[in-house]
Amino acid sequence: MVIRLHNSLTRQLEELRPLRPGTVTMYHCGPTVYSSPHIGNFRSFLFADVLRRFVEDQGLAVTQVMNITDVGHLTLDDIEGGEDKMEAASKKTGKTAWQIAEQYIEEFRLCQQQLRVRLPHHMPRATEFIAQMGVIIDDLLAKDVAYQVNGSVYFAIEKFPAYGKLSGKVIDELEEGARVAVNDEKHDPRDFALWKVDAKHQMQWDAPFRGGSRGFPGWHIECSAMSTHYLGEQLDIHTGGEDNMFPHHECEIAQTEAHTGKRFVSIWMHARHLLVDGKKMSKSLGNFFTVADILGKGYTGLELRYALIRVQYRQSLNFTLAGLDEARAAIARVQQCRRRLVRLRDGLERAGGDSLGEAVTSANEAFTAAMSDDLNVSEALAAVAALVAASNKATPLRDDATAALAAFARFEDVLGCFGDEPAAVDEAPAELRQLLGQRNAAKKQKDWAAADRIRDEIAAAGWKIVDAPTGARLEKA
RNA sequence: GGUCCCGUAGCCAAGUGGUUAGGCAACGGAUUGCAAAUCCGUCUACGGCGGUUCGAUUCCGCCCGGGACCUCCA
Numbered sequence: 001m002v003i004r005l006h007n008s009l010t011r012q013l014e015e016l017r018p019l020r021p022g023t024v025t026m027y028h029c030g031p032t033v034y035s036s037p038h039i040g041n042f043r044s045f046l047f048a049d050v051l052r053r054f055v056e057d058q059g060l061a062v063t064q065v066m067n068i069t070d071v072g073h074l075t076l077d078d079i080e081g082g083e084d085k086m087e088a089a090s091k092k093t094g095k096t097a098w099q100i101a102e103q104y105i106e107e108f109r110l111c112q113q114q115l116r117v118r119l120p121h122h123m124p125r126a127t128e129f130i131a132q133m134g135v136i137i138d139d140l141l142a143k144d145v146a147y148q149v150n151g152s153v154y155f156a157i158e159k160f161p162a163y164g165k166l167s168g169k170v171i172d173e174l175e176e177g178a179r180v181a182v183n184d185e186k187h188d189p190r191d192f193a194l195w196k197v198d199a200k201h202q203m204q205w206d207a208p209f210r211g212g213s214r215g216f217p218g219w220h221i222e223c224s225a226m227s228t229h230y231l232g233e234q235l236d237i238h239t240g241g242e243d244n245m246f247p248h249h250e251c252e253i254a255q256t257e258a259h260t261g262k263r264f265v266s267i268w269m270h271a272r273h274l275l276v277d278g279k280k281m282s283k284s285l286g287n288f289f290t291v292a293d294i295l296g297k298g299y300t301g302l303e304l305r306y307a308l309i310r311v312q313y314r315q316s317l318n319f320t321l322a323g324l325d326e327a328r329a330a331i332a333r334v335q336q337c338r339r340r341l342v343r344l345r346d347g348l349e350r351a352g353g354d355s356l357g358e359a360v361t362s363a364n365e366a367f368t369a370a371m372s373d374d375l376n377v378s379e380a381l382a383a384v385a386a387l388v389a390a391s392n393k394a395t396p397l398r399d400d401a402t403a404a405l406a407a408f409a410r411f412e413d414v415l416g417c418f419g420d421e422p423a424a425v426d427e428a429p430a431e432l433r434q435l436l437g438q439r440n441a442a443k444k445q446k447d448w449a450a451a452d453r454i455r456d457e458i459a460a461a462g463w464k465i466v467d468a469p470t471g472a473r474l475e476k477a
Numbered sequence: 478g479g480u481c482c483c484g485u486a487g488c489c490a491a492g493u494g495g496u497u498a499g500g501c502a503a504c505g506g507a508u509u510g511c512a513a514a515u516c517c518g519u520c521u522a523c524g525g526c527g528g529u530u531c532g533a534u535u536c537c538g539c540c541c542g543g544g545a546c547c548u549c550c551a
Contacts, residue, residue, distance in 0.1 A: 011481095029551075037551095044551035085549090168480060169547065192548075219549055241551025248549065271551065272482080275544070282550095310500085311490065316483070316544065323489060326501045333500085336514065370491090378491045382499040389499095392515060448510055455512080466514065475514095 001372045003058060006314060008245060008268040009166050013374055018236050023061045025231040026052060029223065029240035030066040033104035034086040036290040037111050039308060039319060040281055044241045044271040046305060047313040049117045053414045054371045064120040065230045067223055070101035071126045071203055071216060087202055097202045111291045114301030116416045122230050126222035133217050133225040134208020136259050137194045141209065145258045149185040151197035151213030157190040160254040166268060167246035192251050193218035220251035233260040239269045274317040303327045306417035312376050331418055337388045338408050339422040344401035346424045352395025359390035360403045367411060384411050428474040432458055436474055
């Protein structure tokens with residue numbers, strides 16, 4: 001099936017047509033490692049993960065690169081000779097910028113794992129690509145689209161007429177209300193730094209280009225260097241949060257296309273920011289959550305993943321704790337259904353004669369159609385729910401139970417938000433199984449008080465009793 | 478100030494010019510000793526005002542409300 005994706009550049013749905021047939025190259029703007037990853041960050045990263053999984057599901061090979069920005073970025077204060085964000089974090093904690101980066105890279109990786117992210121093939125760090133950045137800077141200087149002032153290098157916007165094509169920003173004159181950075185070094189206020197010289201900066205490198213001074217790279221250049229290094233001069237897909245569109249991606253396009261002379265990216269995709277309780281997430285509103293905050297409240301990575309992907313990436317997802325509870329219930333419903341199918345498949349429950357083939361086929365088709373339509377996860381989840389309902393209603397043939405399980409396995413492979421296929425029977429500890437036997441005996445004698453007391457005891461141990469027509473069994477709660 | 482997005486039943490959230498998406502919650506029933514799980518049923522909405530149309534939640538305009546970006550926040 002044709003995969004159609006929204007291209008921010010053209011603002012239209014476009015068919016995914018890889019430059020090299022059969023292989024899709026993706027680059028994702030990754031984390032800046034000066035603080036703990038929050039749920040907003042992971043909405044973007046999970047969107048990229050689901051995109052990759054679905055493209056693979058459709059039989060295409062994917063090469064995925066996600067950068068890790070371990071060089072701090074300039075802030076407005078920096079114009080006045082202040083510090084960048086990593087430096088600020090460094091000052092606060094007494095650690096070096098390098099140690100800060102190391103710590104947060106570690107935390108980021110842990111979050112990826114907890115949220116079941118399929119790891120990108122390459123996750124390069126900006127600090128390991130200084131030399132490659134230098135090659136591009138060198139070339140841009142040679143082509144006279146960049147200029148040097150007091151050792152710092154800036155990209156000259158006027159040399160790249162297409163600047164603004166992605167974001168639609170035409171900043172001939174900076175508008176009233178917009179923040180304007182004053183920097184005397186720039187020929188044009190829109191010009192952006194490729195290399196900065198600032199003696200106060202902790203992270204410093206000898207200039208990786210001819211005739212430069214010791215300093216550090218501008219923010220945008222790292223992505224051009226890392227993406228083209230791994231994926232070539234032209235990529236199929238480039239993603240990021242909506243805030244990256246301008247200026248970051250605009251600048252990436254300018255410097256990369258000025259460097260290579262080719263169109264840089266076929267399809268630009270941007271994830272909408274999430275809202276928390278209907279408001280923009282911010283520390284001052286007290287609605288700011290890191291991934292660790294959510295997990296600390298007792299929710300699982302799986303539940304958080306579900307809550308963060310259930311709405312299509314271009315819609316503004318309203319994140320709430322109630323939504324997390326819904327995710328928990330929705331996951332349980334799917335898993336409950338799969339568990340029964342496993343029991344039918346494995347002969348632990350008597351199969352019937354109901355056909356499920358049609359339901360499986362239509363669920364698969366609806367799922368594919370929804371995901372092909374610019375990753376409409378909400379609609380894809382409806383297809384999953386339809387198969388759950390059809391399965392629960394039926395006492396299917398054994399082969400059909402198997403087919404339905406295969407469909408659920410596929411949905412899990414793409415969305416990753418339901419969990420692994422449940423076991424038919426959880427192997428409960430011997431003492432719990434013994435308690436279950438005691439309850440069965442109590443039930444036989446109609447000693448309901450004793451039976452319920454034992455059930456509570458088992459529940460306290462984290463298990464629940466399922467009274468099926470074939471007898472009671474234990475399942476992990 | 479400029480550019481752009483959205484407003485769907487109690488909550489979350491798809492979609493469509495005319496045939497109740499889905500999830501969660503709630504309520505009634507079946508099953509059950511009681512629960513849990515499951516099934517059946519109920520809850521039929523599209524911010525407001527105009528316009529186009531045989532017909533608009535869907536297209537257009539205005540208004541109201543929420544949100545995003547405008548130099549480094551995914």
